[in-house]
Amino acid sequence: xxxxxxxxxxxxxxxxxxxxxxxxxxxxxxxxxxxxxxxxxxxxxxxxxxxxxxxxxxxxxxxxxxxxxxxxxxxxxxxxxxxxxxxxxxxxxxxxxxxxxxxxxxxxxxxxxxx
Numbered sequence: 001x002x003x004x005x006x007x008x009x010x011x012x013x014x015x016x017x018x019x020x021x022x023x024x025x026x027x028x029x030x031x032x033x034x035x036x037x038x039x040x041x042x043x044x045x046x047x048x049x050x051x052x053x054x055x056x057x058x059x060x061x062x063x064x065x066x067x068x069x070x071x072x073x074x075x076x077x078x079x080x081x082x083x084x085x086x087x088x089x090x091x092x093x094x095x096x097x098x099x100x101x102x103x104x105x106x107x108x109x110x111x112x113x114x115x
Contacts, residue, residue, distance in 0.1 A: 006096060007087045014029040015029070015031075016029050016030075016034070017029075030073065032107060035072075036071075036108070037070070038071035039070055040070075040096050040097075041070045042066055043066055044066070046086070050086070059075055062090040062093075064091055065089040068087060068088050068089070069089070069100065070084075070085075071084070071086075071103070091105070
């Protein structure tokens with residue numbers, strides 16, 4: 001689960017990641033400079049294996065955005081232990097467009113993806 005300063009999409013100092021169900025004390029924090037790039041991708045373009053692996057998240061009633069954010073961190077210390085991440089926008093945490101605006105505002109080299 002991703003967040004930015006506890007449910008605030010701006011201004012923020014870090015991008016936070018935490019496994020679903022764990023307390024905030026176990027969150028990992030990444031400075032925005034660690035985000036190499038990000039782009040919007042349609043949710044239906046995701047591999048079915050990824051959707052199955054996160055079935056509880058995809059069942060969230062707030063999951064109405066048809067897109068996800070596909071991004072890369074600048075090193076091998078990503079989420080979890082990879083440089084690739086997928087942010088699935090849930091309504092109360094921001095839309096894909098709001099997240100992309102945040103990545104761009106924070107200087108992440110955001111690029112547009114195919115919708």
